[in-house]
Amino acid sequence: MASEDGTPIGDRPLLFVSYSRGDLPRARPVIDLLEQAGFDPWWDGRLEGGENYLKTTEAALESAAAVVVLWSETSTQSHWVRDEAQRGRERGCLVPLSIDGTMAPLGFRQLQLLDISGWDGSPDSPEAARILVAVQAKAGAAPAAPTRPDTLLRPPAPTPPAPASPGGLALSRRTLMIGGAGLAGGAGLLGAWQFGIFGSPANAATSMVVLPFANQTGDPDKKYFSDGIARELRTILSRNPRLKVAAPTSSSVEGEDEFALGRKLGVAHVLRGSVQRDTDRVRVGADLVAVKDGEVIWSESYDRVLNDVFAVQSEIAQTVAVALVAKVAGASEAERAAAAQQQIGGTTSVAAYEAFLRGHALYDLSAGSESDRAALAQFDAAIAADADYAAAHAMRSTMLATLAINLASGEGEHDELFDSAIAASERALGIEPRLARGHLSLGYALSHGRLDLPAALPHYRAAEENAKGDADILRAVASYLAYGEDPARARTMIAEVLALDPLNARAFRTAGYISIFARQYGEVITRMERALALNPSIASAPFGIAIARLMQGDPAGALEAAEAEPAKAFALTAAAIARHQQGDKPAAEAALAELVRAYDGSHYQQAEVHAQMGQPAEALARLEVAYAKRDPGLLWLRNDPLLDPLRSEPQFLDLLKRLGS
Numbered sequence: 001m002a003s004e005d006g007t008p009i010g011d012r013p014l015l016f017v018s019y020s021r022g023d024l025p026r027a028r029p030v031i032d033l034l035e036q037a038g039f040d041p042w043w044d045g046r047l048e049g050g051e052n053y054l055k056t057t058e059a060a061l062e063s064a065a066a067v068v069v070l071w072s073e074t075s076t077q078s079h080w081v082r083d084e085a086q087r088g089r090e091r092g093c094l095v096p097l098s099i100d101g102t103m104a105p106l107g108f109r110q111l112q113l114l115d116i117s118g119w120d121g122s123p124d125s126p127e128a129a130r131i132l133v134a135v136q137a138k139a140g141a142a143p144a145a146p147t148r149p150d151t152l153l154r155p156p157a158p159t160p161p162a163p164a165s166p167g168g169l170a171l172s173r174r175t176l177m178i179g180g181a182g183l184a185g186g187a188g189l190l191g192a193w194q195f196g197i198f199g200s201p202a203n204a205a206t207s208m209v210v211l212p213f214a215n216q217t218g219d220p221d222k223k224y225f226s227d228g229i230a231r232e233l234r235t236i237l238s239r240n241p242r243l244k245v246a247a248p249t250s251s252s253v254e255g256e257d258e259f260a261l262g263r264k265l266g267v268a269h270v271l272r273g274s275v276q277r278d279t280d281r282v283r284v285g286a287d288l289v290a291v292k293d294g295e296v297i298w299s300e301s302y303d304r305v306l307n308d309v310f311a312v313q314s315e316i317a318q319t320v321a322v323a324l325v326a327k328v329a330g331a332s333e334a335e336r337a338a339a340a341q342q343q344i345g346g347t348t349s350v351a352a353y354e355a356f357l358r359g360h361a362l363y364d365l366s367a368g369s370e371s372d373r374a375a376l377a378q379f380d381a382a383i384a385a386d387a388d389y390a391a392a393h394a395m396r397s398t399m400l401a402t403l404a405i406n407l408a409s410g411e412g413e414h415d416e417l418f419d420s421a422i423a424a425s426e427r428a429l430g431i432e433p434r435l436a437r438g439h440l441s442l443g444y445a446l447s448h449g450r451l452d453l454p455a456a457l458p459h460y461r462a463a464e465e466n467a468k469g470d471a472d473i474l475r476a477v478a479s480y481l482a483y484g485e486d487p488a489r490a491r492t493m494i495a496e497v498l499a500l501d502p503l504n505a506r507a508f509r510t511a512g513y514i515s516i517f518a519r520q521y522g523e524v525i526t527r528m529e530r531a532l533a534l535n536p537s538i539a540s541a542p543f544g545i546a547i548a549r550l551m552q553g554d555p556a557g558a559l560e561a562a563e564a565e566p567a568k569a570f571a572l573t574a575a576a577i578a579r580h581q582q583g584d585k586p587a588a589e590a591a592l593a594e595l596v597r598a599y600d601g602s603h604y605q606q607a608e609v610h611a612q613m614g615q616p617a618e619a620l621a622r623l624e625v626a627y628a629k630r631d632p633g634l635l636w637l638r639n640d641p642l643l644d645p646l647r648s649e650p651q652f653l654d655l656l657k658r659l660g661s
Contacts, residue, residue: 012040013139016064018084019043019099020075026099027070029121030131034068036123037132039139041068065139066093071113076105093138097131098294103257109272115294130295206324207267209246210234211258213284214274226275228357229284229313233271236317238469242325242337247471247501262291265502269297271320282306286316288323298323306350310343317341345390345428345435352385356392363399369406375399390435393428397421397441405448405632415630418449436467440476447480448632454660456480464493471500475510482514483635484661490514505535512544517639524548539567546574550612551641555581569595573605577612577642588613604633608642619643620651627655634659 015034019027027043034041042060061067067088075081085108088094096104101117103109114134119127210233215226231248238245246265262270273286285301298319302312318338326334347353359378362371376399382392397420404417425442428435443459446452460480467473475497482490494511501507508531515523528544542565549557555578562574576591592609595602603626610619626634637643638661646652 012038013065014060014063015039015041015135015139016061016067016084016088017041017043017070018067018075018081018088019070020072020078020081022074023070023072023099026072029119030068030070030097030099030116033123033128033131034135039135061087062091064088064093066095066135067091068095068097068135071096071098071102071104071108072100073102076102095134095138097134103259109258113289113294114296118293134296206242206328207244207246208237208269208271208288208320208324209251209262209265209267210237211251211261211270211272213272213286216274216276217278222277224357224361225277225354228360229275229309230273231360232313233317235470236313236341236343237321238467238471240321240325240337240341241468242329242334243321243469244500245469247497247504247507249472249504249506250501258289259291259294266499267291269324271316273316277306280306282309282312284309284312284316286320288320307348309350309353310346310348314343345394345432345438347382347386347389347392349386349389352382352389352392355379355382355385356389356395359392359395359399363395369403372399372402372406376403388431390428390432390438393424393431394435394438394441397424397428397445398437400424401441401445401449415449418445421445421449434466436463436470436473439463439466440473443480444476447483447635449630451627451630451632451634451659453484453635457484469500471497471504471507474500475507478514479510482517483638485638487514487518487639491518503534505531505538505541508534509538509541509544512541516544516547516641517636519551519641521548521551537566540565540570543567543570543574546570546578547642550574550577550581553581555579569599569602569605572598573602573609576609580609580613601629601631603629604631604636608640611643611645614645616646616649619646620649620655623652623655627658637661 017027017031017034021044024045031041031043042064044057061084067084069075069081069085069088071081082105085094085096089108094108096108096113098104098113098115098117101115104113114130116127116131119125119131122128210230213226213230215223217225230251234245234248234251237243244267246267250265256264258270258272262268268291270289270291271286272289273284275285276283281304283301283303286299287296288298289296300316300319302308302315304312318341321338321341322331322334324334325337329337347356355378359375359382362375362378365371376396379392379396379399382389383396386392400417400421404414404421407414407417422442422445425438425445428438429442432438439459440463443456443463446459447456457480460477463473464477474493478490478493478497481487481493491514494507494514497507498511508527512524512527512531515521515527525545525548528541528548531538531541542561546558546561546565549555549561558574558578558581562571562578565571565574572591572595576588576595579585579588579591592606592613595609596606599605603622607619607622607626610616610622623634623637634655637659638656643652
């Protein structure tokens with residue numbers, strides 16, 4: 001029993017239980033469990049007539065060893081419960097429980113949440129044990145002897161020594177515990193796997209999504225830093241051969257409940273977190289949570305000097321990987337798999353790292369040449385701070401190629417930019433030969449800048465080999481493979497990408513074009529329509545549908561798709577061919593004339609139109625111009641169905657030979 005001012009009597013740790021009065025029938029089993037376990041739960045039912053409600057409540061709230069909040073559909077709407085929860089969070093002793101499956105309200109979702117909606121109230125159930133473990137972790141002291149003879153909390157078991165990570169980073173005892181505390185009795189997570197706390201290892205999944213970390217700096221302009229830490233964690237974890245990590249685009253869907261998003265992605269776990277920082281220090285909090293029931297598998301908070309942010313990233317990635325893999329493969333295999341996660345191509349310079357994160361945020365924005373040049377400037381700044389930052393050199397190459405691809409082929413700056421992109425990629429690989437992004441950027445510059453497909457091939461293969469779990473890189477590799485002699489391999493790889501990134505419109509668009517090259521036209525339409533459902537404004541997806549309709553002999557459907565295409569050069573290409581199929585020669589020629597007049601760099605698209613109009617000489621002439629200008633559209637040459645009428649032409653076969661495809 002607490003004293004009049006709310007402080008505990010005797011040695012029973014005081015707990016403040018916050019709930020909505022309408023939830024009392026569900027709250028009472030929790031209160032009874034805590035009292036039977038030797039805690040001193042304070043709740044408003046203990047107020048006696050005539051007491052000063054606010055004074056007594058505030059005293060209990062301020063002196064409680066832990067604040068236990070019972071979230072429900074009702075309590076999330078209660079200002080009193082929110083205020084009490086806020087105070088518990090500020091004091092660092094909040095224990096949030098969901099009694100009906102409702103998520104905590106916005107502002108509290110970065111904290112571990114234990115879903116006890118399925119609890120039947122039995123004090124001997126696993127749910128009861130989890131409640132007591134979570135409370136004891138935050139209360140910071142063991143409760144007094146329970147009021148029941150059959151103790152609910154067992155005496156602490158000996159704590160095993162913390163294993164060392166393969167990279168020499170010692171995992172702290174806390175990092176191997178659930179929710180920042182041991183299991184009932186203080187056993188670590190490895191003990192939990194051994195005794196089957198999480199169920200059969202055969203049924204435990206190793207799939208996860210890394211959500212964007214919350215920016216708690218108070219400065220919206222610092223969002224690049226929290227987003228960047230989450231992205232770097234995804235990159236590190238995706239190198240683990242035992243993990244399936246949802247890709248960045250799918251992981252970055254905003255405005256969606258994290259558990260609903262996890263279910264939509266088909267993953268079993270969510271890694272979420274928050275970042276605070278000032279000039280000299282950084283605080284990173286992270287939770288690994290099961291999607292099925294909201295159980296917190298691991299939770300930790302790091303308060304370090306800013307220079308230690310790299311060690312924090314490594315420890316989070318290491319602990320998360322070991323926690324998931326060891327459930328299905330054992331601790332030793334988990335650590336072997338985690339060895340593949342080692343950071344490569346990085347930096348130890350905070351200034352270089354921050355510039356890199358700013359550059360990547362601008363790259364992700366992709367708002368046009370202005371933002372692309374701003375991104376390039378940031379990667380240049382990262383390299384200025386650390387000349388051996390391989391990842392920054394690789395991203396510099398990517399930005400140079402991006403700027404080049406938006407210029408007309410054959411122009412001076414176009415060629416100079418691609419030459420610089422190749423040099424930057426080679427510099428990245430000279431520093432770190434295993435850097436997948438370095439191989440990808442070099443392969444892209446060689447294929448799209450110089451049309452040298454044979455030289456690009458080993459770099460695309462190396463990118464795939466070094467980033468087998470990175471959907472972004474695999475998508476680019478699949479695109480390259482689709483240009484060559486093995487579109488079936490491209491189809492297999494893009495299927496892997498869609499499994500990793502099922503909410504990415506660009507992935508479905510790429511899959512659609514791969515289906516075009518494989519002559520699977522029904523599949524083209526399905527995939528392009530999915531891309532448009534995810535992003536109605538995505539360019540060139542309607543063009544893909546138009547190509548499929550044209551090859552199916554449906555010019556009316558192709559015209560309808562062309563009208564929806566935002567890239568007007570593609571829209572005119574499809575319209576000209578569709579009008580030709582309909583027998584409307586004037587309209588077809590008018591569309592082609594507009595394509596020639598408005599888009600000087602559209603020689604490849606002009607060749608497609610002439611080929612479909614039955615004009616092989618004109619088509620081949622346009623292809624020769626495209627070749628002279630190193631138009632990357634020629635990458636389609638081997639498998640483009642719109643050029644099928646040219647395939648027996650000697651000049652066409654010679655052009656294929658010159659391209660090395």
